Every structure is written in structure tokens, then in C-alpha cells.
Amino acid sequence: MGNSISKHIKKRSNISERNKVLIRFLIITLLSGICGGLLSVAVGRTEEELTALGNFLEKAFVSASYILLPAIGLVLLAISFFFYTRRKKQVTALSGDDSDYEEVKNTSHAIDRTLCLISFNNVISSLLYGFCVLGLHNENSAFRTLALCFSYLFTILCCVFLQRKVIDLQKEMNPEKNGDVLSFHFEKEWIASCDELEKMIIYQAAYKAYIAIQYSCAVLFCITVLLGIWFPIGILPLLIIGVIWLISTITYMRHSMKLSYKNETAEDIAR
Numbered sequence: 001m002g003n004s005i006s007k008h009i010k011k012r013s014n015i016s017e018r019n020k021v022l023i024r025f026l027i028i029t030l031l032s033g034i035c036g037g038l039l040s041v042a043v044g045r046t047e048e049e050l051t052a053l054g055n056f057l058e059k060a061f062v063s064a065s066y067i068l069l070p071a072i073g074l075v076l077l078a079i080s081f082f083f084y085t086r087r088k089k090q091v092t093a094l095s096g097d098d099s100d101y102e103e104v105k106n107t108s109h110a111i112d113r114t115l116c117l118i119s120f121n122n123v124i125s126s127l128l129y130g131f132c133v134l135g136l137h138n139e140n141s142a143f144r145t146l147a148l149c150f151s152y153l154f155t156i157l158c159c160v161f162l163q164r165k166v167i168d169l170q171k172e173m174n175p176e177k178n179g180d181v182l183s184f185h186f187e188k189e190w191i192a193s194c195d196e197l198e199k200m201i202i203y204q205a206a207y208k209a210y211i212a213i214q215y216s217c218a219v220l221f222c223i224t225v226l227l228g229i230w231f232p233i234g235i236l237p238l239l240i241i242g243v244i245w246l247i248s249t250i251t252y253m254r255h256s257m258k259l260s261y262k263n264e265t266a267e268d269i270a271r
Contacts, residue, residue: 062132062134064131065129069125069129069148069152069155070151070155072121072125073124073151073152076117076120077121077155077159077162080114081162083110083113084114084169086110087107087169088169090103090110091107091169091172091173094173104173107173108170111166111169114166115163115167118166121159122156125156125159129148160182163181164182178190178192179193210248214245214248214249217241217244217248218245221238221241221245224241225238
């Protein structure tokens with residue numbers, strides 16, 4: 001009798017919680033629709049001003065990127081190289097004793113931060129190069145175009161080789177690690193050489209990245225649709241966002257099901 005009552009109370013509690021979630025979802029959807037409608041009205045009344053502002057910002061970004069691409073790329077490269085030389089000295093100074101545990105941990109974290117800075121430089125330089133490309137059809141100087149391409153390639157190649165050097169420091173601290181950054185199989189070889197805890201960290205970080213991509217694509221989709229009201233951007237931006245969204249979703253679901261089926265097969269064999 002007591003178990004029946006507790007199950008009934010638990011069931012009602014679950015239904016009540018589901019109703020709360022449903023009501024919360026409907027309220028958020030309604031408020032989002034109202035905000036979208038008000039924003040559309042505001043956009044319609046200020047379309048000319050927003051279009052002029054957008055054109056100005058586009059020209060400003062494109063013009064500034066010609067200077068920012070080499071400047072930011074070289075500055076970040078110099079900072080990354082400085083950090084690399086410091087990390088190299090720290091790794092060389094390690095004795096390998098258990099008493100150096102805190103020093104090893106701090107050095108490892110510092111190496112990770114150096115890798116983050118190099119990756120940041122890679123992304124920012126690519127973004128600025130993309131801005132520059134948008135203005136190439138108005139650029140009649142062949143020298144400036146070649147200088148732009150050289151600056152970008154130089155930055156990217158330096159990032160790759162500097163990243164390789166920093167990864168070598170990690171391999172020096174952890175001799176069991178395998179993989180060369182210049183190899184097409186680096187990620188596979190590196191993960192294969194990680195222990196279970198390191199793999200778990202990588203997998204959790206990858207899942208966080210997947211969730212971030214899902215939310216980012218949804219937000220960027222909404223922003224792009226709104227921008228389409230102000231500017232004749234065409235379908236290409238939406239198509240790019242949609243492709244990234246689809247690839248991340250399908251890849252995650254495919255591998256999730258594949259691993260799930262593999263585990264079920266292993267359990268069946270074990271039985």
C-alpha cells in the first residue's frame with residue numbers, strides 16, 4: 001500500500017515538473033515571438049539608417065584588416081615565441097623527481113595556455129584575411145594583394161611550426177605521448193597515447209564544444225535572418241551556417257549511435 005502511494009506521488013511530481021517545463025518553454029517562445037515582432041517593426045522604420053551603418057562598418061572592417069592582419073599576427077607570434085622560450089627553459093630545468101609535481105603541473109598548464117594563444121592567433125589571422133579578401137575586388141594593386149597573401153601564409157606557417165615546437169615540449173614532459181603536428185593522423189595518434197583520464201577530459205571538452213556550436217549556430221542563424229532584412233546578403237551566409245550545423249549534428253549523432261551499438265554488442269558477447 002505504501003509503495004503504491006509513493007509511486008503515485010512520484011508520478012504526480014513528474015507530471016507536475018513536466019508541466020512546469022512546458023509552461024516555461026511556451027512563455028519563452030511567446031516572449032521571443034513578441035520581441036522578434038517588435039524588432040521587425042523597429043528595423044522597418046530605421047532600415048535606411050541601419051543599411052548606411054552596416055555599409056560603413058563593413059568598409060571600416062575591410063580597410064582596418066589590411067593593417068590589423070600583419071600587425072596582430074606578428075605581435076601574437078612574438079608573444080607566443082616568448083612564452084615558448086620560457087616554457088622550454090622550465091621543462092629543461094625539471095629534474096623529474098616527485099618533489100617537482102607542482103612545478104610540472106604549473107609548467108604543463110603554462111604550455112596549454114601557449115597553445116591556446118597560438119590557436120587564437122590562427123583563428124584571428126584567418127578572420128582578418130577573410131575581411132581583406134572581401135575588399136580584393138576593389139584592390140587594383142598587385143603588390144598589395146601579394147603582400148596580403150604572403151603575410152597571411154607567413155603567420156599561419158609560423159603558427160603551425162611553433163605549435164609543433166610546443167607540442168614537442170609536452171612530449172618531452174610525457175615521453176609516452178605520440179604524434180606529429182604535421183602528420184594528417186596527429187589527432188588519432190595523440191589520443192591513442194593518452195591515458196583514460198586524459199581521454200575523458202578530451203571527450204568532455206569535445207562535448208562542450210559540440211553544445212557551444214549548436215547554440216552558436218542557432219544564434220547566428222537568427223542574426224543572419226535579421227541581417228537579411230537590412231542587407232541583400234543572399235543565401236550563402238545561411239547556407240554556410242546550416243552546413244556547419246548539419247555536420248556537427250550528424251557527426252555527433254552518428255558516432256554516438258555507433259559507439260552505443262558497439263557497447264551493446266560487447267555486452268551481448270560477454271553474456
